[in-house]
Amino acid sequence: MSASLTGSRTRTRSRSRILVFSAAPAVGAGVGVLGPLLINATHPVGHAVHLVLSAGWSWAALAFCVGLARKSRAESVVLAAASLVTAVVAYYLTKLGQGAYLTLDLGDPAGATPHVSWSDFASKTLSWCVVACVTGPVLGLAGNLARNPGLRGLPFRMLVPLLAVVEMSERLRVESPLQGPVVGATWTVVRLVAVAVLVALAGRAVRAWRLRPSAGQADE
Template sequence: MIRSLKGPIEHRVGFAHGLPYPYQFPLSFPHPGVLGRADGRCGARGARPLLINATDPVGHPVHLVLSAGWSWAALAFCVGLARESRVESVVLAVASLVTAVIAYYLTKLGQGQYLTLGRGDPSGTPYVSWGDFASKTLVWCVVACVTGPVLGLAGNLARDHGLRGLPFRMLVPVVAVVEMSERLDVEAPLQRPIVDTTWSGVRLVAVAALVVLVGRAVMTWRLRPSAGQADK
């Protein structure tokens, strides 16, 4: 799979192993006659650029962060964290992920990423590949329904400020560290420097979050006996 990306790397954001982001994210249409002008009509002026530009120092890093698997996990986790009821945490976490997946692929559809050319059409008129769009949306909606309850419940259990809630509070930073480390090892050499910088920054922040969470939990645990003695 990595070898298949050794072609026009500059036209792709990359690939991943998380939620909707595993699919290669083309920055422009590969066929020069798919979309010519910004109004979406066909022409010979080349492909219309999409909203994400690989050279954008702000938009591209934001896209990399929001497209990562850990950020999708964080969405469901935070929804569960915000609800007192475990049932609400589970249900709303699933609903939030499904809604986000649908919005994600509708955005890609609006950007024209599912336009394709018919092999037997001599006119070269592009059309929407509804099968591709529907299949990917459905697959990741199913994934959302499977992972959403786990992440939502983890967020709810993380409301416990003691040591029992610590493993659940560490969940999202751990996922971020593992995912970013894998991407840096496997994908970063094939990407632009801004990708390496973004992923390294995310991993650094995640490690710092883990240190803070563990340190805070340990300090809270050590101070509790002193507080109890003071009450006596």
């Protein structure tokens, strides 16, 4: 009976591991597809979602959260990279389906016949896959280290909101005057939320640190 129970637990762990290793790329694919799909959204909410999913900090958050969800550092590193690579491939495949890489062959005697510029598509996809392979493990490891309690994990927990503040501030300064009101409002809200998260994280860590000596004295 114990052998049967052990075998059942082993099969359960195997299924769980398979689900985990397929979930991260699946989420990455969703992020990669939704960004370009919503680029022409007419509703302000849809356009705002497109802006968020197309921002660099949200892709960093994808890899970070994958690492945060795993106890194993090795799994955090591997799955974070896999999620980002899948997101990149899904993004450029979606753009390809939308006709982003169509070009005209002016040398065609039949006329200007559009065709896919595979070299353009491949170069951009491969270059960003390389970036994903480099940054994904770093972000995944940061997410895993963010699991550390108290002040030890605080710098890692603050990474994504800090990236959001920096990116949104730069976009508001440089790009916002050239964009519509939805763009400016979205970036402003993201920045405010990120600042609030930074303050909350710091406050929580400091409060936990200050309460530790009191708890130790109470035990004595």
